[in-house]
Amino acid sequence: MQLRTSLLIVGVLCIMLLTTSCDFLIDNSWIDDFGYTDDQIHRLTFNWPGKRSVPEVPVRIGENTHKLLFDTGCGVGIFLTDVLDNQIDYTLLGQSEALNRDGSHRGWNRELLIEEIEVFNERYKNVRTTMSDWNMFSSEEFNGAIGLAYFQLKVITLDYQGKRIAISDNPIDYTKLDLEKYIVLPLYRSTSMNQEHLPFFVVDYDGAPVVVYMDTGKNYSYVWNPESKLSIGEKPDRYFDIPIKIGNMEITLQDIVEVSNIAQAEGLPYPTVFEMNSDQIWKNNLLVTFDLIEHKIIFRKL
Numbered sequence: 166m167q168l169r170t171s172l173l174i175v176g177v178l179c180i181m182l183l184t185t186s187c188d189f190l191i192d193n194s195w196i197d198d199f200g201y202t203d204d205q206i207h208r209l210t211f212n213w214p215g216k217r218s219v220p221e222v223p224v225r226i227g228e229n230t231h232k233l234l235f236d237t238g239c240g241v242g243i244f245l246t247d248v249l250d251n252q253i254d255y256t257l258l259g260q261s262e263a264l265n266r267d268g269s270h271r272g273w274n275r276e277l278l279i280e281e282i283e284v285f286n287e288r289y290k291n292v293r294t295t296m297s298d299w300n301m302f303s304s305e306e307f308n309g310a311i312g313l314a315y316f317q318l319k320v321i322t323l324d325y326q327g328k329r330i331a332i333s334d335n336p337i338d339y340t341k342l343d344l345e346k347y348i349v350l351p352l353y354r355s356t357s358m359n360q361e362h363l364p365f366f367v368v369d370y371d372g373a374p375v376v377v378y379m380d381t382g383k384n385y386s387y388v389w390n391p392e393s394k395l396s397i398g399e400k401p402d403r404y405f406d407i408p409i410k411i412g413n414m415e416i417t418l419q420d421i422v423e424v425s426n427i428a429q430a431e432g433l434p435y436p437t438v439f440e441m442n443s444d445q446i447w448k449n450n451l452l453v454t455f456d457l458i459e460h461k462i463i464f465r466k467l
Contacts, residue, residue: 191327192467195452198342199322201331207285209235209323209330212307216447217384220323222330224311225283226253231308235323235330236382237455238442239312240359243292245277246299246309255279255296263297265398268428272301284315285332310382313457314362322454323381325446326467336458348412348464352455356432364455365433366462369410375438377409378427379453379462383442386418389427396426397440409439411464419448 196206210232211218221232224243231249245253258276265271274295282289299306313321322331339349353365353376364379387397388407395402404420418441427437446453454463 192452193327195322195324195454195465196331198347199320199331199333199337199454200335201322201333205333206329206331209325209328211325211328213305216444218447219382219384219443220325220330222284222311225281226279227281229253233308234310234382236310236312236380237364238378238380238382239310239314240361240363241295241312242314242362243282243294243311244274244309245294245296246302246307247296248299248306248308250296253279258293261295263295263301265428269426272298284311287315289315312362313364313455316455317362317457320454320456320458322452323446324452324467325443326450326452337454337456337463339459342463346465348414350412350462350464352457352460352462353433354460355430357430360430363430364462365430365437367435368439370407370438374435376433376435377439377441378430378437380440380442381446383440384444386421386442386445387424387427387440388418388421389425389436389438390423391425393423393425395422395424397424414464414466416445416449416451416466418445420444 210221212221212234220235222235223230224233229252231252255277258278261274261276263271263274274297277294277296279292279294280290282292316332318334320333320335320337350366354361355363355365365376367374368377385401388405401422404422407418407421408415409418418439427440429437450467452465452467456463
């Protein structure tokens with residue numbers, strides 16, 4: 166009995182030591198670099214394990230809180246799936262067509278009116294949104310998604326490795342930001358309908374500037390090749406590793422898929438050649454900050 170108790174104590178101490186060691190290895194310096202306070206740091210969850218996972222955030226809908234994907238590609242602001250059909254109260258307004266980003270038909274939505282939602286202590290009344298069959302978007306059930314339209318005039322940092330999201334109303338003091346560690350690029354706004362809040366930025370690809378679109382709600386990334394026989398949404402058959410430069414930082418987009426149908430949004434300075442999505446944030450150990458006050462995107466390798 167004493168031996169069993171001793172082994173149990175040793176096991177607990179080993180787990181505590183391992184947990185402490187892992188916490189020690191997590192980089193917290195960005196919190197001070199961006200001026201976040203403790204109450205602005207929140208736990209970030211993911212829809213499944215591994216480097217094909219995408220982030221989720223808690224959203225209160227009516228009386229109950231549900232996890233929605235944090236999806237920078239959600240141009241409509243917020244949408245729900247029929248997984249929540251019997252779990253929330255709403256007023257049915259009608260029906261609308263669901264489109265892919267390239268304008269092609271995806272399916273049909275129910276148009277809803279929700280009395281109130283709350284996102285990280287920000288409340289929104291009389292929210293008009295849609296409810297769709299989850300199969301239209303994913304091979305796995307999910308509740309819905311919320312995009313950057315609900316985070317305007319905020320600074321948001323995604324720390325996938327540390328499983329944290331930080332949100333602040335305070336501007337970044339760029340005079341104190343170490344540009345040896347951080348790459349700061351302008352965010353461009355498309356003039357296409359429902360794409361005004363999507364994040365576009367410019368990188369160097371094979372010696373030329375091209376636009377990149379970042380969609381954290383997807384777990385595969387894509388490169389535009391008009392000669393490709395494959396479209397986004399089809400099962401990939403080949404993967405490529407493609408080097409690019411983000412400012413002066415060189416990274417390789419790993420296991421990227423060639424497709425023919427990356428949408429070309431209006432109002433951007435160059436063609437959109439890449440969709441750089443959540444899988445690349447994982448694979449390149451990137452810390453990503455969206456400054457929606459100054460309209461910049463900031464990268465750092467962890």
